Each structure stands twice: as C-alpha cells, then as structure tokens.
Amino acid sequence: MSITDYIPLIVSTLIEISPVAASAPDINAETDLQGDLGVDSITLITMVFKLEEDTNLPIQAAILEAPDVATVGDLNTLMIGLS
Structure with a gap:
C-alpha cells in the first residue's frame, strides 16, 4: 500500500x-x-484500534491531538503524516 493513500x-x-x-x-x-456514516465514539475507537493494528501507526495518540478529523480524507491525511 502506498503511504500516500490509506483511503482504501x-x-x-x-x-x-x-x-x-x-x-x-x-x-x-x-x-x-x-454526519454521513453516523460514526460514534465507540465506532471511532474500534476503527482506530483496527487501523493501528493493520498499519502500526500511532493513530490513537494523534487523533486525540487532532480533533478536527471529520472526514475520511482528514483521517487519511493524519495517517500519511504518521507514516
């Protein structure tokens, strides 16, 4: 996987x-x-744990410092910054 696109x-x-x-x-x-997917805090935490497991990126710590992660693209940008 390219480190420039975690969207898939x-x-x-x-x-x-x-x-x-x-x-x-x-x-x-x-x-x-x-707004579009109804992701609540539990789903977000579950998703972050799964993404961390799949990528070995420290997403949980970073997302707490970047509360403006609202879209799939925002999360992609955050992950690229960590890789």
Whole structure:
C-alpha cells in the first residue's frame, strides 16, 4: 500500500465495523464520518484500534491531538503524516 493513500484501508475498515458504512453507496475522501456514516465514539475507537493494528501507526495518540478529523480524507491525511 502506498503511504500516500490509506483511503482504501479506511473504507474497508469502516465497512467491516459499521453497518451504516456497509450500506453506504459511495465512501470517499469527502465523506463525513459522523454526519454521513453516523460514526460514534465507540465506532471511532474500534476503527482506530483496527487501523493501528493493520498499519502500526500511532493513530490513537494523534487523533486525540487532532480533533478536527471529520472526514475520511482528514483521517487519511493524519495517517500519511504518521507514516
């Protein structure tokens, strides 16, 4: 996987853990995690743990310092910054 694009991994993780994401027609960089997919704090934590496991990136610590992560693209940018 290119370190310049974690979006496919983020999308597949969302689909795996969120029923709303699994039925969403098109998840892309502009998709709002909470507004479009209903990602709540429990789902976000689950997603972060799974992404950390898959990438070995310290996402949990970084996301706490970057509360402006609202979209799939924001999370992708955060992950790129950690890689």
